[in-house]
Amino acid sequence: MKKKMAFIDLSNFHDWPMGGMLEYELAILEGLVKRFEIDIWGVSVDGIKPAPIKINGKEYNVNVFANVKTKNKIIPNYLRGMFIYGQKKIMKGHYDYYYAHTASCLVGIGFFEKNAKLIYHQHGLNYLQDHSLMQSIQRPFYTKAQKDADLVFVVSDTKSVKKYESMMKHKHHISAKYVSVRSPIRINNFDALRVQKRIDSSKNVDLKNFIYTGRLSKFKNAKLLVEVFKEYVKDINPKAKLTIVGSGEEAEDIEQKINNYDLKGKVKMLGAVKHDKIYDLLMTSDAFLTASGGEGVSVSVAEAYAAGLPVVCFNVPGLSGQVVDGVTGKIAFSQTEAGFFDAMKYVNDNHTELALNCMEAAKKYDSEKISNLITEKILSL
Structure with missing residues (x-):
């Protein structure tokens, strides 16, 4: 008999909030529902109630x-995760596992559930560097x-997670087991033959189409991409285009x-x-371009790999x-516009080899493998 799990997030599991975290959860749910009897919270x-979501048909x-x-x-949305406490009568004693992807949700559950196993998924370690009001x-x-x-699952590399675990246990006397996990992607959604054909067609020509996907926040620093792209258009390829996907302040x-x-026709904001x-x-x-100040294990980067897109970034945590x-x-070790521009030139000059390496690297992020790892770690509790 399958054990019961409450899978919880501050999300409608359709389109709020937009971004990699939602895609992460939908990808791993495809594996989790095979091993657990799951209720999604x-x-x-x-005021608009979400429609049912379809997982594996x-x-x-x-x-x-x-x-x-x-x-x-009036109340920040993040704090509304605590409202899960209002489901105490329904939830208490009903589940073997509570798996939360928003910390405030797990805190609310921790006030009433002492017998089931509590699992928290920390989506990256950005908050250690991001000192915004929300963080x-x-x-x-x-x-x-x-x-x-x-x-505690932490979306970051193994070395960073071990260091983080040591710090949290020493500073806060935490007894939880920590596990490093990657970000899952649905590799089958990318047509490898089509990617290969595009790579072959771009040999010996200057790169034309660049893309950034993610939040438009100060920490993500997408403004710098426009600054550097302006120089790329002027010095390397006047026909180049930059697409920026995302929303934010x-x-x-x-x-x-x-x-x-005067880049209106060359930089598109979607x-x-x-x-x-x-x-x-x-x-x-x-x-793929990102000037982010840090990531966990970026879904955007992993999906860029699957599409055969080399990544230009700064030397920051996670990336x-x-x-x-x-x-x-190419990593810009000089965290300046000039350093980022030099990294773009390197990718332009070595694109074919880098792109093929990306397609191979994408296999490490296969959602089925990552979902299986998460499942086994939970069942081992």
Whole structure:
């Protein structure tokens, strides 16, 4: 008989919030439902209850424990994860495992559930470098969730996770077991033959199509991409294009920079788009750019690999372990616009070899392998 699991996140599991974390969860659920009897717990958005989600051909209802708002918020959405406590009468004693992907959700469960196993999934270690107001609000919940948990998955490389585990256990006396995991991608969604054909056709020509996908926040630093791309157009390929996919507080500033540099026809901002569209955009690009201040194990980078796109990035936590310098992309060790531009030139000059290496590297992120790892670690508790 399958053991029962409550799979919980501050999400409607459809389109809120947009981004890699949602894709991560949907990918691993395909494996988890094979081994556990799962109830999915999520939220409504602006009062709209989510429709069921389809996993491996079967529909699963999203049990709503809270409502999040896209505007006029008095209580920050992140804190609404605590509202899971309101389901105490229904949930307590009903599940063998609680698997939460938002720390505030696990904290709420920890107040009433003492017998089941609690699992927390920490999506990266960015918060250690990101000192924005939102991260300051969330930081105490990260710590409390790990104190309550029996098992903590951390989306980062093994070396970083071991260092993080040592720090958390020493500083906060945490007893949970820590496990490093990669970000899963659905490799079958990428047509390898089509990718190979595009790589072959771009031999000995300057790269034309660049892409960034992710949040448009100060920490992600997408404004710098426009600065550097301006130089690439001027010095290397005047026909080059840059596509920026995502939304966030920096969107207007980026749009202004595009206008100031007269790049309106060369830099396209698409806002938040559905993930199926992102697959199409990656398949028609040549290289992936990110000036982020740090990542966990980036879904965007892993999907870029599957599409045969070398990655240009800075030498920052997460990315420095995921991007192999001179193999799957180029790391700008000088964290300047000039350093990033030099890295773009390297990728332009060595594109074919890098692109083929990326396709091979993508196999490590196969969602089935990662879901199996997560399942085995949970069952071993």
